[in-house]
Amino acid sequence: MTQHGATKWADVDPSAITHNTSLIKQLVGEKTAVMAVVKADGYGHGAAPSARAAIAGGATWLAVSSVTEGIELRKAGIVEPILNLGYTPPSALSAAIAAKLALTVYDREGLALLKTAATEIGVHVKVDTGMHRLGAAPQEAVQLAIDVDADPNLRLQGFWTHFADADQDPAFTREQLHVFLDARSALIRAGVTGFLSHAANSPGLLRFPEARLDLVRAGLILYGVRPVREWADLPGLRPALRWQTIVTNVLTVPAGGSVGYGRRFVAREPARVAAIAVGYADGLHRHASDRGRAIVRGVAVPIAGTISMDQAALDVSTVPGVTVGDVVTLIGEEGGATLSAHDLAEASGTISYEVLCAISNRVPRRYL
Ligand SMILES: Cc1ncc(COP(=O)(O)O)c(C=O)c1O
CATH class of the missing domain: 2.40.37.10 (Lyase, Ornithine Decarboxylase; Chain A, domain 1)
Known part of the structure; x- marks a missing residue:
């Protein structure tokens, strides 16, 4: 039935997102946190309603792709930790800090920018393990993380990477994970601990249990859609x-x-x-x-x-x-x-x- 004269609409069922999140949480277990990826307006489902629904299902982190998206969640009253997975332009830094967003760092310029703020900022250092988009080469990422950790204002909350082809290329995915874990070991050997390691997106967390680490970044499956239509993982997923x-x-x-x-x-x-x-x-x-x-x-x-x-x-x-x-x-x-x-x-x-x-x-x- 049409309501208010609408000739088109999309019905979103937040309880499906809550349900899907709890399935993901059960799958990854107590020790692994779920970060709900609600960028791009919650993959079209609405960022704030999706975020609330995912939190109700057990997600403890949210991820966005820009400062603007993070601020939108804060304006909607969402208080949980939010990571900006993307670039933070200098002009957006003060707004990002005011919104208490955790920020991704992958180069010296980014780190220098955060230092200029001279205030507490949560930082996730991104390692490029083969995606070749954002991320520092492994050795450089380790040094960045050491420098973040040494700064009195910056808090190293995360060390992370992103898979290029986890739905189709297991060998490349394992190689990426291997490079990432080597970098993480180097960081720990340098005496830095207490951060969250994360790598897995939906296909990664479904198909590579060893990649679940401290936290998984779940996007598509939150909304009840599998990365590959033929996959039967998590049979109870409900499209939202x-x-x-x-x-x-x-x-x-x-x-x-x-x-x-x-x-x-x-x-x-x-x-x-x-x-x-x-x-x-x-x-x-x-x-x-x-x-x-x-x-x-x-x-x-x-x-x-x-x-x-x-x-x-x-x-x-x-x-x-x-x-x-x-x-x-x-x-x-x-x-x-x-x-x-x-x-x-x-x-x-x-x-x-x-x-x-x-x-x-x-x-x-x-x-x-
Ligand atoms: C860095 C990062 N992590 C996680 C995700 C979530 O991916 P998926 O929707 O496959 O779970 C995305 C989405 O593109 C992403 O860019």
């Missing part, structure tokens, strides 16, 4: 988001008639076509034109023709009785049919992560 819209028009297209821009869909025989109120400006990737599906009246039907900015069309020839106002499900379960974020990702030529993050602000989130 359902994306729906409505039928806005139903028409018969005669044989030879086309639908939408570019006349990509041409009816071979008379076709029943339903327009829906979601387009690429809502996050329905244009690549899913003629490839994706949506559920109407419990049947998964194909997208017909080119997805436009605000609308798309479905071929509902096989579904009797489709009428204006019928609810259409793009991600979720309805009437016994299910379409997952993976289904939409495959049709869109991308990954489930992107499909979820791409659902735009124009789609109101409704919290169950």
